[in-house]
Amino acid sequence: MEEEEKPKVNIKELFRNRKNKKFLNVVAPMVRYSRLEFRSLTRKYGADLCFTPMTIASSFARNENARQVDFSTNYLDSPVIVQFASNNSIEFLYASQMIMKYVDGVDLNAGCPQSWAIADHLGCYLLRKPEIIEDIMKTARRNLPSDFSISCKIRLLKKDNIKATINMVQQLEKLDVSFITIHGRTPHEKSTRTFPVDTNALKEIKKSLHIPVIFNGDINSLEEAEKFYDITKCDGMMSARGILSNPALFANFEKTPISCVQDWIDINHMQQDKLTTQNFHHHLTFMLERILKKPDRIQFNEFTKKQQCLDFLEEKLSLTPKEIDFPKNVKCIYDDSNYHDLINDKEFINSEYSTETSQGKYFISKIYKTRNDNDDYLEFMDDCSSLFE
Numbered sequence: 001m002e003e004e005e006k007p008k009v010n011i012k013e014l015f016r017n018r019k020n021k022k023f024l025n026v027v028a029p030m031v032r033y034s035r036l037e038f039r040s041l042t043r044k045y046g047a048d049l050c051f052t053p054m055t056i057a058s059s060f061a062r063n064e065n066a067r068q069v070d071f072s073t074n075y076l077d078s079p080v081i082v083q084f085a086s087n088n089s090i091e092f093l094y095a096s097q098m099i100m101k102y103v104d105g106v107d108l109n110a111g112c113p114q115s116w117a118i119a120d121h122l123g124c125y126l127l128r129k130p131e132i133i134e135d136i137m138k139t140a141r142r143n144l145p146s147d148f149s150i151s152c153k154i155r156l157l158k159k160d161n162i163k164a165t166i167n168m169v170q171q172l173e174k175l176d177v178s179f180i181t182i183h184g185r186t187p188h189e190k191s192t193r194t195f196p197v198d199t200n201a202l203k204e205i206k207k208s209l210h211i212p213v214i215f216n217g218d219i220n221s222l223e224e225a226e227k228f229y230d231i232t233k234c235d236g237m238m239s240a241r242g243i244l245s246n247p248a249l250f251a252n253f254e255k256t257p258i259s260c261v262q263d264w265i266d267i268n269h270m271q272q273d274k275l276t277t278q279n280f281h282h283h284l285t286f287m288l289e290r291i292l293k294k295p296d297r298i299q300f301n302e303f304t305k306k307q308q309c310l311d312f313l314e315e316k317l318s319l320t321p322k323e324i325d326f327p328k329n330v331k332c333i334y335d336d337s338n339y340h341d342l343i344n345d346k347e348f349i350n351s352e353y354s355t356e357t358s359q360g361k362y363f364i365s366k367i368y369k370t371r372n373d374n375d376d377y378l379e380f381m382d383d384c385s386s387l388f389e
Contacts, residue, residue: 005101006073006075006077006078006101006102006330007075007078008078008104009078009079009104010104010147010149011049011079011081011104011105011149011151011178011179012147012149012178012179012212014048014049014079015179015212015235015236018048018235021048022226022229023215023225023229023234023235023236023237024048024049024214024235024236024237025046025047025048025049025225025236025237025239025250026047026048026049026050026051026181026214026236026237026238026239027039027042027047027049027050027051027238027239027243028051028216028238028239028240028243029051029052029053029054029083029107029109029153030053030240030244031053031054032053032278032279032282033053033244033279033282033283034050034051034052034053035052035053035072035275035279036072036073036074036077036274036329037264037267037268037271037274037275037279038247038279038283039052039077039080040074040076040077040267040326041247041260041263041264041267042243042247042250043076044263045247045248045249045250045251045253045260046248046250046251047243047250048079048236048250049079049080049081049236050077050079050080050081051080051081051082051083051107052070052071052080052081052082052083052103053070053083054083054084054085054109054112055070055071055082055083055084055085055095056084056085056086056122057084057085057086057088057091057092057095058086058088058091058095060084060095060098060099061091061094061095061098061336061339062336062339062340064334064336067098067099067332067334068332071099071102071332072274072329072330072332073102073103073329073330073332074326074327074328074329074330075327075330076327078104079104079105080103080104081103081104081105081106081107081149081151082099082103082105082106082107083106083107083108083109083153084096084106084107084108084109085108085109085112085117085122085123086108086122086136087120087121087122087125087126087129087132087136088136089132089135089136089138089139089140090139091339092106092108092136092139092140093139093140093143093144094336094338094339096140096144096150097143097144097335097338098334098335098336098339099332099334100144100145100148102330102332104148104149105148105149105150105151105178106140106144106148106149106150106151107150107151107152107153107181108126108133108136108137108151108152108153109122109123109153110123110124110126110127110133110152110153110154110155111123111124111127111153111154111155111181111183111187112124113155113187113188113190118187124155124187127154127155127157127168127187130168130171133152133168133172134171134172134175137150137152137172137175137177138175141175141176141177149178149179150176150177150178151177151178151179151180151181152172152177152180152181153180153181153182153183153216154168154169154180154181154182154183155182155183155185155186155187156182156183156184156185156186156198156201157186158186159186159189159198162201162204162205165182165201165205166204166205166208169182169205169208169209169213170208170209173209173210173211177211178211178212179211179212179213179214179235179236180209180211180212180213180214181213181214181216181236181238182202182205182213182214182215182216183197183216183217184197184198184199184201184202184215184216184217184218185197185198185217196218197217197218197228199228199231199232200231202215202228202231202232202234203231203232203233206232206233206234206235207233212235212236213232213234213235213236214234214235214236214237214238215228215229215232215234215236215237215238216238216240219237219238219239219242219243219249220239220241220242220245220246220249221242221246221249221254222249222250222251222252223252224242225237225239225250244283244286245286245287245289245290246260246287246290247260247264247283247287248260255290255291256287256288256290256291258291258317258319260287261284261287261288261291261313261317261319262319263324264280264283264284264287265310265313265319265320265321266321266322266323266324266326267324267326268280268306268321269321269322269323269324270323270324270326271326274329277304277305277306280306280309281303281304281306281309284300284309284313285297285300285301288300291317292316296316299312300312
């Protein structure tokens with residue numbers, strides 16, 4: 001199979017050359033949802049930089065099935081950064097080396113607060129072991145090209161001790177990371193209503209660094225992004241829950257425009273089996289939250305087939321799929337020979353792999369809230385950490 005090349009973007013230059021833009025519009029790494037098709041949709045509505053879903057580096061490095069399931073791309077899927085969860089510098093490095101020709105950077109997840117991640121010594125667990133973060137970042141920077149982006153996403157270490165977080169990010173800066181993303185809550189602060197994002201902490205962190213900082217937390221509109229920029233002066237504004245509900249958020253739409261729903265069904269029409277029924281349906285469920293009345297939402301949420309969704313959209317919104325100019329997926333070829341020299345786990349290497357064995361906590365909570373008379377579309381998932389399960 002002939003290897004395909006893909007245009008690359010220098011992420012440091014992307015930040016430097018944003019010209020009259022105050023900040024970059026960034027789409028967060030979201031489990032199940034930050035895939036190629038959704039990234040393509042958000043770029044049409046103003047996204048400047050997109051992350052992939054969080055991917056387990058050990059699975060990606062070892063398992064070809066995992067690589068095919070976890071990542072796909074095309075020639076217009078740029079700039080894009082893959083986020084890996086890892087606690088091992090060699091696994092992170094080898095996964096990065098395998099994928100680097102198809103992405104513009106790699107990011108270490110040190111901010112996932114989910115209990116399973118912490119139990120596996122991933123995500124927020126790494127904040128307890130900064131020496132592991134340092135080893136992963138140092139090893140990656142030493143072995144990957146200098147113009148290839150290496151970054152880390154963290155949470156605040158302590159609520160009342162901003163110095164601890166500042167010390168950590170300054171150490172990362174010394175390791176020549178390209179930028180840092182910070183969620184403005186501690187690992188224990190999961191509720192968006194009980195624990196508002198700490199903008200003052202982000203302001204102080206930004207002032208302490210010379211590298212770009214991406215702000216993450218509570219961005220549900222472009223107006224909120226601009227408000228947080230005015231307070232913190234961060235170089236990027238990352239949205240997760242907000243852009244999932246409204247992929248046109250960065251184009252200053254207050255809710256998902258019908259044109260965006262049309263774009264989504266057109267992308268599905270072009271991708272067909274590359275976009276799973278679950279993924280297609282879930283995104284529509286989130287996008288239609290402020291468009292449909294409650295009885296229609298309840299009906300739509302129960303659909304299990306693409307054709308049910310399409311028939312419903314034609315009947316209720318007069319939307320039908322049409323052909324659009326959508327690039328073919330790049331054929332990704334991964335060289336895993338170096339990594340396999342270190343391990344001998346053929347059963348794992350050849351095992352089946354799926355990220356859709358369940359509906360996911362975020363979607364299930366959404367359905368529950370809709371059924372139980374909660375019409376506040378922003379409160380259907382109070383624990384936003386479930387996007388990073």
